[in-house]
Amino acid sequence: MSNQLVFDSVSITYGHGISSFKAVNDVSLELRAGEVLGLVGESGSGKSTLARAAVGLAEPSDGRVVLEGSEISHARGKMLRERRRVQMIFQDPQSCFNPRRTIGQSLDEALVAAHKRDGSAIPAVRARKDEISNLLRAVALPADTAQRMPTQLSGGQRQRVAVARAIAAKPAVILADEITSALDVSVQGSVLNLLKQLQRDLGFSMLFISHNLAVVRLVCDRVAVMRQGSLVEVGETLDVMHEPQHDYTRELIAAVPTL
Ligand SMILES: Nc1ncnc2c1ncn2[C@@H]1O[C@H](COP(=O)(O)OP(=O)(O)OP(=O)(O)O)[C@@H](O)[C@H]1O
Numbered sequence: 609m610s611n612q613l614v615f616d617s618v619s620i621t622y623g624h625g626i627s628s629f630k631a632v633n634d635v636s637l638e639l640r641a642g643e644v645l646g647l648v649g650e651s652g653s654g655k656s657t658l659a660r661a662a663v664g665l666a667e668p669s670d671g672r673v674v675l676e677g678s679e680i681s682h683a684r685g686k687m688l689r690e691r692r693r694v695q696m697i698f699q700d701p702q703s704c705f706n707p708r709r710t711i712g713q714s715l716d717e718a719l720v721a722a723h724k725r726d727g728s729a730i731p732a733v734r735a736r737k738d739e740i741s742n743l744l745r746a747v748a749l750p751a752d753t754a755q756r757m758p759t760q761l762s763g764g765q766r767q768r769v770a771v772a773r774a775i776a777a778k779p780a781v782i783l784a785d786e787i788t789s790a791l792d793v794s795v796q797g798s799v800l801n802l803l804k805q806l807q808r809d810l811g812f813s814m815l816f817i818s819h820n821l822a823v824v825r826l827v828c829d830r831v832a833v834m835r836q837g838s839l840v841e842v843g844e845t846l847d848v849m850h851e852p853q854h855d856y857t858r859e860l861i862a863a864v865p866t867l
Pocket residue numbers: 622623629631649650651652653654655656657658
């Protein structure tokens with residue numbers, strides 16, 4: 609399997625001088641084409657910061673992030689557009705949508721950006737409306753969701769729209785950062801099933817950040833464990849769950865009785 613996204617000796621420091629803090633410390637991690645890689649570790653271990661470096665929301669102080677052979681960290685010009693092939697979905701979709709735009713307008717913006725990135729002709733409004741209906745259907749939302757405002761949707765529906773917006777970009781990689789943590793338990797499963805199904809159908813790779821090891825076991829092919837900014841262990845999910853190599857991983861697993 610080829611590597612889609614590579615974190616190559618990435619370190620990320622917040623702040624400067626004596627108040628600086630190294631949130632990620634020399635992490636090398638490879639996301640293979642078509643796989644779901646879980647990223648686990650206690651709160652503050654640097655999981656989100658690492659992922660954010662792949663979409664330009666954090667800048668590596670050392671090392672680089674590489675997408676299909678091309679560096680996308682420190683991106684300029686064409687690589688900024690290329691970086692949109694990595695899409696991040698956040699815990700709280702409420703804050704990621706422009707509150708003054710309808711869902712249809714937000715999805716349209718994502719579609720237009722994807723066509724611009726690929727250098728393909730931007731389809732006429734009618735054809736884009738059809739694409740938006742298809743996207744909504746793909747995430748099991750009714751077509752009239754396009755006319756609604758973000759605040760008119762439930763948390764689960766908003767997260768489905770966030771997934772639709774991510775796939776509108778025809779991503780090579782999706783970074784899912786605690787995407788069900790803010791949802792009611794009753795809807796968490798359906799959003800996860802949806803994402804897993806889309807991942808299989810569309811073939812993107814996914815970095816799946818979660819506190820919830822039970823969910824990680826269900827969703828992920830491999831799992832990586834971070835502690836205090838460093839990577840402590842990475843392996844096949846079942847191997848890591850059943851034969852953890854590191855004491856810290858053992859502690860994480862022991863904290864989840866259902867495992
Ligand atoms: N913008 C920032 N400025 C300064 N420090 C930050 C910033 N963002 C995160 N940090 C710090 O960096 C460390 C890593 O945070 P990060 O959010 O990456 O961890 P995490 O493993 O994703 O945690 P969580 O699961 O709680 O989201 C934490 O100590 C956090 O307080």
